[in-house]
Structures are given as C-alpha cells and as structure tokens.
Amino acid sequence: MTVPIANVENEVGETIPPLTAHAVSVSLPTWSANVGYEEGQEWVLSRMKTGYPRFFIHKSIEKFAAAVVESYGLLGERALLFPSHAVATRCVGFFHNQAPELGPQQVRIVDLVPSAEKAGSDGVEGVSPKVSAVIFPGDHFKIAKAFWQHSGDGVSSRRAEYCHNLFSKGILIDSKKREETPRMCKGPKRYRTKTSIDITGHPSVTSNSSPEGPSGAAEVQEPTQFVEERFGRNLDLSLTSNAKLAIRRRIAGSLTADVGLTEALALEEDHERSRKVAGFSEDDVYLYPTGMSSIFNTHRNLMAGRGHLKSINYGFPYIDTLKILEKFGPGCLFYGFGSSEDLDDLEKRLESGETYLALFTEFPGNPLLKSPDLRRIRELADKYGFVVVIDETVGNFLNVNVLPYADVVVSSLTKVFSGDSNVMGGSAILNPKGRYYDVLKQTWEADYEDNHWAEDSVFLERNSRNFVSRIERINANAEAICDVLRTHPRVKQVNYPKYSPTRPFYDQCRTPGGGYGGLLSATFYSTADAVAFFDDLDTAKGPSLGTNFTLSSPYVILAHYTELDWAASFGVEANLVRFSVGLEDTEELVNIFRHALEAIPN
Numbered sequence: 112m113t114v115p116i117a118n119v120e121n122e123v124g125e126t127i128p129p130l131t132a133h134a135v136s137v138s139l140p141t142w143s144a145n146v147g148y149e150e151g152q153e154w155v156l157s158r159m160k161t162g163y164p165r166f167f168i169h170k171s172i173e174k175f176a177a178a179v180v181e182s183y184g185l186l187g188e189r190a191l192l193f194p195s196h197a198v199a200t201r202c203v204g205f206f207h208n209q210a211p212e213l214g215p216q217q218v219r220i221v222d223l224v225p226s227a228e229k230a231g232s233d234g235v236e237g238v239s240p241k242v243s244a245v246i247f248p249g250d251h252f253k254i255a256k257a258f259w260q261h262s263g264d265g266v267s268s269r270r271a272e273y274c275h276n277l278f279s280k281g282i283l284i285d286s287k288k289r290e291e292t293p294r295m296c297k298g299p300k301r302y303r304t305k306t307s308i309d310i311t312g313h314p315s316v317t318s319n320s321s322p323e324g325p326s327g328a329a330e331v332q333e334p335t336q337f338v339e340e341r342f343g344r345n346l347d348l349s350l351t352s353n354a355k356l357a358i359r360r361r362i363a364g365s366l367t368a369d370v371g372l373t374e375a376l377a378l379e380e381d382h383e384r385s386r387k388v389a390g391f392s393e394d395d396v397y398l399y400p401t402g403m404s405s406i407f408n409t410h411r412n413l414m415a416g417r418g419h420l421k422s423i424n425y426g427f428p429y430i431d432t433l434k435i436l437e438k439f440g441p442g443c444l445f446y447g448f449g450s451s452e453d454l455d456d457l458e459k460r461l462e463s464g465e466t467y468l469a470l471f472t473e474f475p476g477n478p479l480l481k482s483p484d485l486r487r488i489r490e491l492a493d494k495y496g497f498v499v500v501i502d503e504t505v506g507n508f509l510n511v512n513v514l515p516y517a518d519v520v521v522s523s524l525t526k527v528f529s530g531d532s533n534v535m536g537g538s539a540i541l542n543p544k545g546r547y548y549d550v551l552k553q554t555w556e557a558d559y560e561d562n563h564w565a566e567d568s569v570f571l572e573r574n575s576r577n578f579v580s581r582i583e584r585i586n587a588n589a590e591a592i593c594d595v596l597r598t599h600p601r602v603k604q605v606n607y608p609k610y611s612p613t614r615p616f617y618d619q620c621r622t623p624g625g626g627y628g629g630l631l632s633a634t635f636y637s638t639a640d641a642v643a644f645f646d647d648l649d650t651a652k653g654p655s656l657g658t659n660f661t662l663s664s665p666y667v668i669l670a671h672y673t674e675l676d677w678a679a680s681f682g683v684e685a686n687l688v689r690f691s692v693g694l695e696d697t698e699e700l701v702n703i704f705r706h707a708l709e710a711i712p713n
C-alpha cells in the first residue's frame with residue numbers, strides 16, 4: 112500500500128505528490144494562493160511546476176506542441192495535441208462554432224504517425240504512438256483550451272513525452288508524408304534495424320541509431336522516469352492490453368483481489384461485489400483518458416444514437432459536466448438544487464410533451480454531497496423515455512451500486528480508483544438491462560476509440576489493485592473527520608452523504624457493507640474563519656480528490672471563481688472547504704483538523 116503523505120512540503124506550485132513528474136495535483140497551500148491562481152497572479156503562476164491536467168497544460172505537452180508548431184506552423188500560431196484524428200476533428204469543429212471567422216487554413220490538423228519504415232517495428236506497433244495536433248492562431252488559445260478542459264480528450268503527459276521523443280528522431284512524421292513515401296520492403300525480422308523504443312517501452316534518449324547497449328538491454332532513461340517509477344521496476348508495455356482488461360474487470364466489480372496482473376486475470380469472477388445486473392460484464396465497460404472524456408463522449412454518443420435533444424442536469428454538478436451539456440449540443444435544463452420540487456417540475460414538463468435526450472446526475476454530488484432520488488428518476492425515465500447517466504465518481508462502486516438505476520454509469524478513475532494522484536482515467540459502462548441498451552451498444556461499438564495511453568493504463572492498473580482495502584479505510588477516516596467538524600461551534604455546516612437530508616436516497620443504493628465515501632465539505636460563518644482554518648490545515652492542499660492522502664481545497668474558489676454568485680444561488684458558498692480524506696492514521700488526522708479549528712480567531 113502506498114505510504115500516505117499528510118505532511119507534504121507546503122510550497123506553492125510544487126507537484127502533489129512531491130517529485131512526481133506526472134502528478135495530477137499541485138500545491139496551493141493557502142487561500143491567497145488559490146485566489147492568486149484564479150486571478151493569474153504572477154507570484155503563483157510563475158511557481159507552478161504543474162497543475163490539474165485538464166486545466167494546466169503539462170510542460171512536456173507544451174514543449175512537444177511548440178516543437179510541432181516550429182515544424183508545421185507559422186509565426187504566432189500555437190498547437191494543442193490530441194490522441195487521434197477523430198478527436199482533433201472535434202476540436203476543429205468546436206473552433207468553427209466558437210470562431211466561425213477562422214478558415215480551414217487557420218485551424219488545421221497535422222497527424223503525426225510512425226513513418227512507414229518504422230510502423231511495423233516492435234514497440235511502435237504495440238503501443239500505437241500517434242498524436243494529432245490542432246494548429247491555430249495563438250490569440251485563439253482560449254477556445255482550444257476550453258475544448259481541452261471540457262472534453263478531457265487531450266493527450267496525457269506520458270504520451271506527449273513518448274511521442275515527442277519519436278518525433279525528435281524522425282520516427283513520428285506527418286501522415287501525409289508517410290502516404291507519399293513508399294513503404295519499405297522488410298527483410299526477415301532478425302535483419303531489420305532495431306526501433307529506438309526499448310523493451311521497457313520507453314524511447315531511448317541517447318543515440319540516434321543504436322539505442323541498445325552491448326548487452327542488448329536498453330541503456331538510458333530519462334531521470335524523471337526513475338523518480339516517477341517508484342515501483343522500482345520498468346514498465347512493460349506488452350502488458351498494456353492485460354492491464355486494460357484488468358482495469359475493466361475491476362470496474363465491472365468482478366475483480367477485487369489485490370494481486371499481480373497475471374494472477375488477477377486467471378482468477379474466478381468475484382460475484383459478491385459485482386454490479387448486480389444480469390448479463391453485465393467487462394464487455395460493457397469502456398475506458399477513457401479522463402473522467403471528463405467519459406462524460407463528453409457519452410453525451411456525444413447519446414446524441415448520435417438518439418438525436419440532438421436537450422439534456423437535463425439534475426443537482427449541482429462538477430463544473431465541466433454542465434459546460435458540456437450547455438456548449439456541445441442543443442442545451443440543457445438545469446436543476447441546480449436537485450430537490451424533489453425540481454423533479455415535480457420535470458414531471459410536469461414531461462407530461463406536457465417535452466422530450467429530452469438524457470438526465471445527467473452525480474451520486475452523490477460534488478461538492479455538496481447530496482444524493483439524488485434515483486428510484487424516482489428511473490421511474491420518470493421509464494415512463495417518458497430518456498436516458499439516465501449517473502456519475503459515480505464520488506460515491507464509487509464499492510460503496511454504492513447505481514447501475515440498476517442507470518443506462519450509463521460514468522466515472523473519473525483519476526480519483527479514488529487510482530488513489531496515487533499520478534494518472535488520469537475515466538470509464539463509461541452500459542447497463543445491459545437498460546431500455547436503450549441495443550442502440551447505445553451499437554453506437555459505442557461504432558464510435559469507441561481507446562485513447563487511454565499505454566503507460567497510463569499500466570500505472571492505473573497497478574494503482575487500483577488495492578482499491579477495496581483503501582476504500583474501507585477512507586470511509587472510516589472520513590466519518591472521524593466529520594465528527595470533529597460537526598461538533599465544532601465555528602463550523603456552520605458539514606456536507607457528507609451520511610448526514611445529508613438526502614441520506615435515504617444514498618442508502619437505497621448503498622452496497623452491503625458499503626460506507627459513505629471519502630469526500631466531505633464544510634462551510635463557515637465568515638470567509639475570515641474559513642481562511643484561518645484552511646491556512647492552518649496541515650494536509651496536502653490542491654485540486655483533485657480521491658487521493659490516498661488527505662487533500663483539501665477551497666473548492667468553490669478553485670472551480671467557480673468567475674461565477675461565485677451563481678454558485679451561491681444554489682447553496683454552494685464561496686467559503687466552502689472540501690476535504691478528500693485519505694489513508695492516514697485516524698488519530699493523527701483528527702488532530703490535524705482539531706489544530707486547524709483552533710486557529711479560527713475568537
């Protein structure tokens with residue numbers, strides 16, 4: 112089990128975890144650092160070594176994008192990198208919607224693929240290293256960045272590093288050039304030149320022609336890789352497809368043992384923790400590069416399968432879900448309170464003949480931890496005909512089983528499924544008993560691209576092996592923190608599924624032995640109190656959730672800084688602090704929270 116870190120070096124802009132090249136969180140240890148980040152203040156931005164990957168473009172990705180512009184772009188242009196031509200085409204489509212004045216020469220795609228000569232080489236073929244760059248006028252960066260953030264379909268930093276290396280060596284080339292070059296006739300395998308990708312799956316960084324040392328083993332790896340690969344072993348990318356299968360089985364609930372990959376795949380199915388829907392298997396689990404990608408592509412697939420209808424967003428959602436529904440289709444009916452009155456209103460609209468594509472909801476919601484009445488939503492969906500999409504990221508499927516109420520269940524695997532805060536991932540699963548299963552399955556089968564980068568899959572598989580034992584401990588720690596906060600007079604409100612008025616809805620879906628999860632939030636009587644508490648709180652502080660270590664953040668500042676009044680109108684207050692509780696020793700953690708509460712001035 113990963114050693115939890117409660118006392119990270121509290122330095123602005125440091126990676127969380129520290130010294131982790133592909134960390135997905137970053138230290139914003141004070142209230143003012145969070146405000147500074149949101150306002151683009153130099154003292155914060157200049158110190159950011161990294162950031163949450165959908166919001167902050169990793170420096171390795173920036174570097175590769177700059178190299179692509181240098182080769183294929185013009186002065187003043189920029190590029191963003193995507194894992195496939197199809198994704199890049201969607202980004203271009205978004206550009207055309209947002210800035211119709213830009214012509215096809217101004218926003219264009221360069222597909223980088225292995226040269227014909229190298230395409231069949233060992234390593235290259237198995238890993239499928241490719242990148243599609245969208246090149247655009249630099250002053251329109253905001254548009255590209257919005258697509259990057261909302262869709263979650265940008266390249267990962269590991270893919271960028273891997274592909275940049277191949278690009279530098281002339282192995283990854285413009286696909287148009289590849290078409291022009293006749294494919295070289297290959298001799299017997301033993302006479303072919305060795306690819307510059309070593310057997311560990313990492314491109315060698317030294318020689319141009321002979322990457323291997325005399326022993327035939329790969330010689331040099333980038334130093335950051337040594338730091339990152341805390342497992343002490345090199346990655347073996349030939350294991351990628353097995354890693355992906357193990358991840359999908361884990362998400363299906365049929366693989367729960369904490370064992371190595373080979374053993375895991377040989378195990379009998381775990382029936383106890385399965386999703387309790389007849390006929391459901393890992394064949395209905397689809398892996399995505401990020402949680403947002405699973406939501407974005409679900410919405411896209413639903414429109415492809417059922418037509419361009421409006422969606423419903425029920426409950427106050429994670430920021431980008433609502434943005435997707437608003438920006439990428441005919442719009443959305445938003446019920447930010449997620450109340451029973453909202454469902455009454457919806458029922459009236461449905462009765463009067465309004466039709467909808469789908470209802471999107473989180474179980475429970477982030478950051479208020481309210482649980483929607485899934486039973487009633489399912490009844491309305493069956494009666495009036497719309498798809499139910501449930502985001503189970505916060506509850507997670509070991510604590511709650513929402514699949515029987517859903518047509519599609521989506522999740523961010525970046526969070527507690529991974530736990531290590533060093534890789535992104537997402538999943539969408541289809542309910543084989545759902546009313547729209549046949550049409551949805553057909554759409555997914557026709558459209559689905561596996562864009563989860565090979566190295567990321569290997570990391571995610573390793574991180575998720577001990578998922579079951581971590582959840583149990585996290586549930587217990589979160590309850591202990593709730594107890595401390597709930598009994599303190601300076602805390603206005605604690606939000607946690609167990610103490611929410613919506614608890615009966617949560618309990619309806621709670622698994623036997625399931626708990627209430629690791630996420631909670633608290634509000635204070637004044638911003639000054641919240642600031643004093645937060646600044647004194649000795650946990651890691653930054654974006655993301657579901658980490659193996661406790662991670663706190665003034666979430667509303669970070670997610671809704673430009674729309675604080677709007678958020679407040681749904682009861683999401685600017686002084687809210689959100690805690691994602693980790694695996695630390697319970698007593699130690701409780702003391703950390705008590706200490707911070709004492710810092711609130713009288």
Ligand SMILES: Cc1ncc(COP(=O)(O)O)c(C=O)c1O
Pocket residue numbers: 165263401402403404429473477502504505522523524525526535536537655656
């Ligand atoms: C409830 C919920 N759904 C989806 C996402 C998006 O996941 P990702 O950041 O992996 O794209 C988040 C991110 O915080 C989330 O909290």
